[in-house]
Amino acid sequence: MTGTDGAEPGTAVETHAPKPVSVGVAVISDDAVENPGFPPYRPRVSDLDPAKERQNERRIFWLFLASMVGSVLAVVAYIVFPIHEGDMGSVRLNNLFLGLGFALGLLGIGFGAVHWAKSLMHGHEEVEQRHLTRGKPETVARAGEIFTIANEESGFTRRKLIRNSLIGALALAPLSALVIFRDFAPADNPVTLLKHTLWEEGVRLARDPSGAPIKASDVTLGSVFHVIPENLHESSHPLEEKAKAAVLLMRLLPEDLNVSEGREDWNFRGIVAYSKICTHVGCPVALYEQQTHHLLCPCHQSQFDITREAAVIFGPAKRPLPQLPITVDEEGYLVARSDFHEPVGPSFWERSL
């Protein structure tokens, strides 16, 4: 089938000779680069030198032998290095030697087979033409015949009522599966959930993880406290709520804080509380440098300046960390004045800010 005869579509044939082009018509041949064919066969050392051939044979034998040794080693290792419960060292030895045995067993076969094929097997390159994908006319006709018979026997086109009801049933079946996907989303409106946290007026700031409330006098200069709302452990979904309500509490000299208008009573004598959830993609921002008052996010290196209300000074975050307004109750414990005044964490579609 090589050459320029009109090959049928779907046949993959090599076209070596350029197609005939009528004189005066500007047509670019679709096979602009002539197929150079194979380079002349270059004999390998094992083709020329019988000693080299034997050497390669021995190498392949050694590779297969190494594979056998590896497989035996794996079995022996399984017996010699059993796993003792609670002893990580025994797991390590077991895994190491079992793995080495498997690796040697499989790699030996693989490398040996490839080396055999490359160095000793017949080395000439050949092209095998693909056969036609379309069947013979008789086969095509017979297939059509079978369809016709099947249609007649089943009555698929004749019995329209049951055929159409089958189509209807098939169309509806996936719909019933769709409803279970609804449970992947929160039962309540997720936007409302994203905009609110457990913090509200009077909720005490508590230590993570014990939940012990924090007195303002406990927070000495240069301190940092990892804070959860005191009511977190009573919540029905404590982990979800913690992911939104986690707060970092720091004490600076009051004169180091640049407080903007409307936030004058959000700190208590230099004690400030900021959301620990990065406004970039929500990592916990907790690397606090007590001398520079910079807060660093470990995921993408966003930096926030606590002296300037957690303004972004470096990195991909776009918004400052939301500040939690705090004060003290009559017993001296730190409490929230309200929830955050904006949604915490990264942007979401319905976020208006």
Added chain:
Amino acid sequence: MTSATSADAASETQVAKLTADGEKLFAANCASCHGLQAQGTEDAPTLIGVGAASVDFQVGTGRMPMAAQGPQAEKKPVQFTDEQIAALAAWVASLGPGPSIPEAQYLEGDDLATGAELFRINCAMCHNVAGAGGALTEGKFAPALAGVEAKHIYEAMITGPQNMPVFNDANISPEDKANIISYLKYVEESGSPGGLDLGNLGPVSEGLFVWIFALGAIVAITIWLTAKSN
């Protein structure tokens, strides 16, 4: 009674001598930056009220005296003997109330699980979950915690050296500090049963290893597979 009084008097004399020695050492080695009365200068902070713990940590790990101003004082060979450090600490402690050197009972805890949880919440973001240390901003870094003496770990928590925040006893109780120290020692001693830890640095060193060695091996095998045998 008489003997007790004389013993007290003797120990008082000892403390007075230690403090006096400390003052001389301070004047000779520290005062050029911290000021003769440790009042602080433009180059260095005041040491009034930092306590003996701070001196024991900074001088005992070789961080002070600093070799040069830099992003942060780094650990280096200790410049003073234990007696000299004790004298310096005694003098600085006499300047104002501050955290003292921890007693041995607070250097070893028995609740490793609590220690581990507190470490993960309060320390791991800077010092790495395995205590391998990590980078901060502008050349500063949180040092690795392996090989650090228990009392120095305690002193670092209570005093907050350099950019490390302070974790006072109201935040993490002395018993919990001991639990954290014991957890760190446990991590240090248990080694790495999973194989090479590659510095415990997580995806950075592990990713680099895979890119160079695993992909390198795959590329090499691919080249060998497709090359013609000579």
